[in-house]
Amino acid sequence: MEISESTWAFIAKHRREDVRDVALHAKHDGDVDVPFALEQIAGWQRASLKLPDWASHDGLIFPPQVPMEQCSSQFTAQYKARLAQRLLDGEAVDDADDSPTSLVDLTGGFGVDFSYMSRVFDHAIYVEQRSILCGIARHNFPILGLGHAEIINDDSTAVLDTLGRASMIFLDPARRDDHGSRTYAIADCTPDVLTLKDTLLAKAPTVMVKLSPMLDWHKTITDFAGAVHEVHIVSTGNECKELLLVLGRGRCASPLVVCVNDGQVLSYKAGDNSDNQTPISDSALVACNTCNTEDLPAEESANGFDSSHWKYLYEPNASIMKAGCFAVLEQRFAVHHISPNSHLFVAAEPISDFPGRSFVIESIATMNKRELKQLLAGLTHANISVRNFPLTVAQLRKKLKLKDGGNTYLFATTDAQGRHLVLRTKKRKSGSL
Structure with a gap:
């Protein structure tokens, strides 16, 4: 992406100001890409609250509003990275293979989850079908120190067909339909992880799936027919942000359930005598x-x-x-x-x-x-x-x-x-x- 020095200087000068005031009153020369600059100022301001580590890096490019709204927060992304490390360590104990570890993120998006999780692995593949986000990833990843990342601009299911063995696959299925409306049912998201479950587990022994916190996780476990080994309900600031499923090979009758709210963590086995109450829905x-x-x-x-x-x-x-x-x-x-x-x-x-x-x-x-x-x-x-x-x-x-x-x-x-x-x-x- 070619961005003029004048545009970067304009962004740096005004990024702490109200975007509407900047649009109406800020002076600039003809070399400044004003629409792009305003989008970057708004993106940086959102990132300073949601992704302070990213906001501390100069020169990052932020996407349009919707991908910024949909991306994970720094807390939830870091949590997934710690979870990936634990799962990888557990897999290493059971597997004598000392070949390089690899992560495949089939729904890369803005790349926040990928940027944190990929550091746990020797090699990492970012897959995203939207070319604009791939372009942003190619620009941002070197700045973030992700030199081991491979970027593929393609449909996730097409890449899955040609994918070799991976240590872990991560998916965050799109929860918006063709009209931009939110969807929550797994089958209505893209890609449909339920349909791809067996193919995913044939490619990797561990699959992590990020789903809407609105889902009934008991029903979700049933829908996956024993493939769910862990359920992570992740909150921050006492607001439930996401539901993480860890899928594994072999049938699991009693998945581990982990409830996280910032530093508070409670875990237990689903289906045992202590898990005998119906959860209250929103x-x-x-x-x-x-x-x-x-x-x-x-x-x-x-x-x-x-x-x-x-x-x-x-x-x-x-x-x-x-x-x-x-x-x-x-x-x-x-x-x-x-x-x-x-x-x-x-x-x-x-x-x-x-x-x-x-x-x-x-x-x-x-x-x-x-x-x-x-x-x-x-x-x-x-x-x-x-x-x-x-x-x-x-x-x-x-x-x-x-x-x-x-x-x-x-x-x-x-x-x-x-x-x-x-x-x-x-x-x-x-x-x-």
Whole structure:
């Protein structure tokens, strides 16, 4: 790609400025490719948040908006690289072959996942059918120090037919149809990994597939008919970003499930006695938080209600919620769920490594007016969450006459006896007991 020095200088001068202001007001000479420069300024600004390592390299070219939106973040790409290293090390233990290791990324895209994963291998092949992205990869990879990368501009299935043996194949099937609309079902993505499963595993003993976090991973395991050996549910900032499947040769009845949210990691075997609860879907989460307000009694009583052992409240992170492994939490962390549908947990003792947020419970009330008045004493602001509760956050905030914010966290939920409860809490400080 031939880019003038004037264009690079213009990009460097204005890349921290608002792109719209630059487009309207920035002065430039006739040698500046303004549309390209504006696209690069916008791309660098997105990368500075999503890919800070990449943004620190001068001279990289960023693609149009859609590939930038679709590409992995630095955190998720680095996670895949660590996973690839572990899988490669495990394969080496079982395989006496000391030939060079190789990665084939059949859906290269912008190349973020490839750039991190390829460093684990002796040789790496980037495959991408869009010529513009291949051109960007040819420009960027040397700057990123990927001298061992081979770039192939072709359709993934065509390359797969001619591909020799590889140590690992990686795919991130396109999740948009011909009209640009998002798709989620595996069979609707391109390429269709379900159809190619046997061919992929004939070429490589390990295949890693990145899928939409919206998928029902239990059904996905069933769809792959025993080929899934590991499931990784990857979140960052408590937002579920991607579902990673590790496919292997030989049938696996109980895949390893790994729930990751930044530094929090929980793993267990799917199908064992601890994985006996149905995961809550994203749509079900919305539904249980928007119930009919007519179901809410005007007055409730706390007679016979003993919560003296409820000292700490624990809220699982996004990956745990996606996995639905609530029985695993109870077994490993000595916590107890408030009710099977609330997905909030309580304990008498502080837990330092719970995979989620933790709070100190200050007081608990039912929806009885007198109890609520005592619970809200001195409170003008609060952060409110509802789980399995017949009011939305907005409705409850209006009812309690509280503004948003502050250091107090209110959790409204329903216990196993059907009582509507409000728990007043404060966040536990990291490392505090």
